[in-house]
Amino acid sequence: MEIPKLYVSSSPHLHDRPTTASIMWNVSIALAPAALWGVYAFGLRALLVLVVSIVSSVLVEFLLGKISKQFTITDGSAFLTGLLIGMNMPPSVPLFVPILASIFAITVAKWVFGGLGANWINPALAGRVFVFFSFTGLMSQYSLPRFVGSVDSVSQATMLTAMKMQIGEPAVQQLGSSAILESIAYPASRFGLSVSDSLNGIISPYTVDAFFGLIGGSLGEISAVLLIAGAIYLMVKKIITWHIPVCFLGTFSLLAWIFGGLRNGMGLFQGDFVLQLFSGGMMLGAFFMATDMVTSPTTKKGMVIFGVGIGFFTFLLRYFGSLPESVSLAIIIMNIFVPTIEKYVLPKRFGEVEKKTKSTKEANA
Amino acid sequence: MQRFPTFRKGGVHPDDKKSLSSPCAIERLPVPSELIVPLSQHLGAPASALKQKGETLDIGEKIGKASGFISADVHSPVAGLIKDIRKVTLANSVVCDAFVIAVDAKQPVKVWEEQPYAHLSGAQIISIVQDMGVVGTGGATFPTHVKLMVPKGKSVDALVVNGVECEPYLTADHRLMLEETDKVLQGVMIVAQAVSPKRIIIGVENNKPDAIEVLRNAVSQKGYPIDVVPLKVKYPQGDEKQLLKATIGREIPSGKLPIDVGALVLNVGTSFAVYEAVALRKPLIDRVVTVSGEAIASPKNIRTYVGTKVVDLLAYCGNPKERYEKMISGGPMMGFAFFDDQTPITKGSSGILVLDNQKELDAPTTACISCGRCVAVCPMGLQPTKLYKLIEHRRYEDAMKMNLMDCKECGCCAYTCPAHIPLVHGMKLGKKLGRK
Numbered sequence: 001m002e003i004p005k006l007y008v009s010s011s012p013h014l015h016d017r018p019t020t021a022s023i024m025w026n027v028s029i030a031l032a033p034a035a036l037w038g039v040y041a042f043g044l045r046a047l048l049v050l051v052v053s054i055v056s057s058v059l060v061e062f063l064l065g066k067i068s069k070q071f072t073i074t075d076g077s078a079f080l081t082g083l084l085i086g087m088n089m090p091p092s093v094p095l096f097v098p099i100l101a102s103i104f105a106i107t108v109a110k111w112v113f114g115g116l117g118a119n120w121i122n123p124a125l126a127g128r129v130f131v132f133f134s135f136t137g138l139m140s141q142y143s144l145p146r147f148v149g150s151v152d153s154v155s156q157a158t159m160l161t162a163m164k165m166q167i168g169e170p171a172v173q174q175l176g177s178s179a180i181l182e183s184i185a186y187p188a189s190r191f192g193l194s195v196s197d198s199l200n201g202i203i204s205p206y207t208v209d210a211f212f213g214l215i216g217g218s219l220g221e222i223s224a225v226l227l228i229a230g231a232i233y234l235m236v237k238k239i240i241t242w243h244i245p246v247c248f249l250g251t252f253s254l255l256a257w258i259f260g261g262l263r264n265g266m267g268l269f270q271g272d273f274v275l276q277l278f279s280g281g282m283m284l285g286a287f288f289m290a291t292d293m294v295t296s297p298t299t300k301k302g303m304v305i306f307g308v309g310i311g312f313f314t315f316l317l318r319y320f321g322s323l324p325e326s327v328s329l330a331i332i333i334m335n336i337f338v339p340t341i342e343k344y345v346l347p348k349r350f351g352e353v354e355k356k357t358k359s360t361k362e363a364n365a
Numbered sequence: 366m367q368r369f370p371t372f373r374k375g376g377v378h379p380d381d382k383k384s385l386s387s388p389c390a391i392e393r394l395p396v397p398s399e400l401i402v403p404l405s406q407h408l409g410a411p412a413s414a415l416k417q418k419g420e421t422l423d424i425g426e427k428i429g430k431a432s433g434f435i436s437a438d439v440h441s442p443v444a445g446l447i448k449d450i451r452k453v454t455l456a457n458s459v460v461c462d463a464f465v466i467a468v469d470a471k472q473p474v475k476v477w478e479e480q481p482y483a484h485l486s487g488a489q490i491i492s493i494v495q496d497m498g499v500v501g502t503g504g505a506t507f508p509t510h511v512k513l514m515v516p517k518g519k520s521v522d523a524l525v526v527n528g529v530e531c532e533p534y535l536t537a538d539h540r541l542m543l544e545e546t547d548k549v550l551q552g553v554m555i556v557a558q559a560v561s562p563k564r565i566i567i568g569v570e571n572n573k574p575d576a577i578e579v580l581r582n583a584v585s586q587k588g589y590p591i592d593v594v595p596l597k598v599k600y601p602q603g604d605e606k607q608l609l610k611a612t613i614g615r616e617i618p619s620g621k622l623p624i625d626v627g628a629l630v631l632n633v634g635t636s637f638a639v640y641e642a643v644a645l646r647k648p649l650i651d652r653v654v655t656v657s658g659e660a661i662a663s664p665k666n667i668r669t670y671v672g673t674k675v676v677d678l679l680a681y682c683g684n685p686k687e688r689y690e691k692m693i694s695g696g697p698m699m700g701f702a703f704f705d706d707q708t709p710i711t712k713g714s715s716g717i718l719v720l721d722n723q724k725e726l727d728a729p730t731t732a733c734i735s736c737g738r739c740v741a742v743c744p745m746g747l748q749p750t751k752l753y754k755l756i757e758h759r760r761y762e763d764a765m766k767m768n769l770m771d772c773k774e775c776g777c778c779a780y781t782c783p784a785h786i787p788l789v790h791g792m793k794l795g796k797k798l799g800r801k
C-alpha cells in the first residue's frame with residue numbers, strides 16, 4: 001500500500017465548516033431578494049447602479065490586493081460591500097457616485113486600516129456617508145417606484161423627508177406620521193390603500209407601502225418584508241443573532257413611542273413608530289449594517305449595549321437632529337464605542353460567581 | 366416535551382457519528398504476537414520498571430511501580446518475554462520507556478474470580494485500586510486512587526458518574542453501559558463504599574436512550590441508590606466542570622477541583638475498571654477501544670490489551686480504506702493526531718479514529734473577522750479571539766491575566782471559527798510558554 005499523506009495537526013479535528021467566505025456570500029444571498037425588488041420597483045437603471053457598485057468594489061479590492069500581495073476577492077467581502085453600497089444608492093444616482101463610494105469604502109475604510117477584520121467602521125456605511133455629505137443633492141433625489149407614479153419622476157421626497165419638512169408647521173400639530181403624509185397628499189399605492197381600507201384604516205396605507213416596499217428610497221432599503229426575510233435566513237443559518245437588531249429596533253421603538261409625539265405637540269406615549277420602523281433604511285441598517293461582525297462587539301452583552309446605543313442615537317438624530325442619515329450616523333457613532341465596549345464588557349467566566357451560588361445552594365440544601 | 370438539563374454557557378453540537386460503531390457489540394481482539402506496554406500511561410510521573418530485558422512475565426504481573434504521589438502501577442497483560450525496553454512516542458507525544466513483550470503463543474487460561482468486597486474499608490478499597498493500576502479511562506488518565514483519597518476536611522456530597530461520552534465517534538462507554546451494566550454499577554457502588562457520598566448520579570446524554578433505559582432497569586432491580594439523569598446533548602458535557610454544572614448545578618471555581626464543590630466525578634469506563642480491580646482483583650490490563658471513522662471498513666468496539674499496537678487493531682477492522690488522511694487517538698475534538706501505526710494503546714485510549722475528510726475541512730486561515738462565535742461557544746466564558754491575539758504577540762502574561770489557564774482545550778472555539786484560526790493550538794502554545 002502506498003503510504004498515504006497523513007495530516008498531523010492540533011485538535012480539534014472537526015470543523016463546523018463555515019468559512020469567512022461562506023458567511024459573506026450568505027449575507028449577499030440574504031440581501032438579494034430586497035436588491036432584486038429594488039430593480040423591479042425602479043427599473044433597469046437600478047440594476048445598473050448595483051452592478052457598477054459591485055464591480056467597482058471588487059476591482060478596487062483586487063488592485064489593492066495586488067499592491068499588498070493578498071488575494072482576497074474570493075472571501076466575498078468586497079462583493080458584499082459593493083452590494084450594500086449599491087443598495088444604499090438612490091436608483092437614479094449618477095454612476096460616478098457609487099464608484100466613488102466604493103473606492104472610499106474599500107480603500108479608506110478598510111485597506112488603510114489593514115484589510116478585512118481590522119476596520120473599525122463598516123466600509124459600505126463609510127462609503128455611503130462619504131458620498132452623502134459630498135453630494136448631498138444627488139443623494140437626496142429619489143424616484144418613486146413604479147407602483148405609485150412614473151419611474152421618471154425624480155426628486156420626490158421620501159416619506160421621512162416629507163414628514164420632516166412638515167414637522168413644526170402649525171397645520172400638522174397633533175398629527176401622527178401617517179396623518180401628516182395624508183395632509184400633504186403624499187402618494188400611496190393602490191395596494192396600500194386597499195389593504196388599509198379592508199382593515200378599516202387601522203393601519204395606514206403608508207405603513208403598508210413601507211412594509212411591502214412600495215415606496216421611494218434607496219434602491220435596496222424599501223422592502224421591509226424582504227429584508228426581514230433575509231435577516232431570518234441569516235438567523236436560521238446562525239450567521240447573525242437577534243441581539244443587535246432587536247435591541248436597536250426595540251430601543252428605537254420604545255423611545256419613539258414615548259417621546260416621538262412631543263415634537264409636534266402631542267403628549268408622551270403618543271409617538272407613532274411603526275411607519276418609522278419600516279422606512280428610511282431602518283431595516284437594512286438594523287439587520288445588515290449594524291450586525292457587521294467586524295465592527296460590532298463579540299460578546300452577547302456587548303451586542304446588547306451596542307444595539308441599544310444605536311437605537312438611542314437613531315431616535316435622537318431622526319427626531320431632534322437636523323441631519324438626515326440617522327441610522328448610518330448612529331451606527332458609526334456606536335462603532336467608535338466598540339473597542340471600549342470590548343474592553344469592559346467581558347463574558348461571564350465559568351466558575352466566577354461560584355461563591356454566591358454555592359452558599360445559596362447549600363443554604364437551600 | 367421533556368426538557369433535559371445541560372450546562373448553560375457555550376458548547377457546540379458536532380455531528381456525533383456514533384451510529385458508525387454504536388450497534389457493534391464489544392469484541393475481543395485475538396492476542397497479538399507483540400505488545401508495547403509503556404510505563405507512562407497515566408497523568409503524573411512515569412512508573413519505574415520492575416523487570417528487565419529477557420525476563421519472562423505472567424498475566425497480570427506488576428512490571429512498573431508508581432514513582433510518585435501522582436503516578437500509577439503498570440502490569441503485564443499477558444504471559445510472555447520482555448524482548449526489549451525502549452523509548453516510544455505515544456499518540457499524545459509523551460515519550461517514555463516501554464516494555465516490548467513477545468507474547469507466548471499459548472497463553473495460560475486465567476480466570477479472574479469474583480471475591481467478596483462488601484467488608485472492605487475505604488482505605489482497603491483505595492489500596493486495591495492503587496495496586497491494580499487503575500487510572501481514569503476517559504483520556505485524562507488521572508490515577509484513580511489519588512482521586513478517591515478525599516482530602517481532610519472535605520467530603521463527597523455527590524458522586525457523579527460520567528456516562529456522557531460527548532466526543533463524536535466514541536462508543537466504548539456506551540457499549541459498556543449496555544453490555545456490562547451491572548458491573549459498571551457495581552463499580553460505582555464500590556467507589557461509593559470508599560467515599561460514602563450523600564447521593565449518586567449517573568449522567569447520560571439522551572442520544573443514548575437504550576443505555577439510559579438499561580441503567581434505570583438495573584438500578585431499580587438491584588435497588589441501588591443511584592439516580593440516572595438524561596442530559597441534553599451538547600459538547601463538551603463530558604468535561605467534569607460542565608457535567609457537574611449540568612447534573613448538580615455547581616460551578617467549580619477557576620483552578621479548583623470537583624472535590625472543592627463536594628463532588629467526585631468518575632467515568633463509566635473507570636467504574637468498570639474499579640469493579641474488575643476490586644471484585645476480581647484484576648489489574649487494568651485491557652480496555653474497550655472504539656475503532657471508527659469514515660476510513661475504517663468495519664468500525665468496531667474492541668476489548669483489547671493495553672500495549673496493543675494500532676496496526677493490529679486496524680487490521681482486525683479490515684484495514685483503512687485506500688485514501689485516509691488522519692489517525693487520531695481519542696475523540697476528534699480533543700484527541701491527538703499521530704502517524705505511526707506502531708503506536709500502542711494505553712489505559713487512556715478511548716478510541717482510534719481514521720478520518721478521510723481532513724482535506725475538505727482544511728481551509729486556509731484568514732483574518733479574524735470578530736464574529737464572536739468563539740466567544741459564544743467557549744464553555745469557560747473566555748475570549749479565545751483576544752487570547753489568541755495576545756499569544757500571537759507574545760504577550761503571555763496578559764493572556765494569563767485573561768485566564769488563559771482556565772482553557773481546557775475543548776476545541777469548541779477552533780471548531781466554530783469561520784476564519785479557521787488554529788485557536789486551540791495557540792492556547793496550548795500560550796500555556797506552555799506563559800507558564801515559564
Ligand code: SF4
Nearest residue numbers: 743772774775776778
Ligand atoms: S479550547 Fe479553551 S478557549 Fe477554546 S472554547 Fe475550549 S476552553 Fe474556550
Ligand code: SF4
Nearest residue numbers: 733734736737739782
Ligand atoms: S471565531 Fe474566529 S473569526 Fe470569529 S472572533 Fe473568534 S477568532 Fe475571530
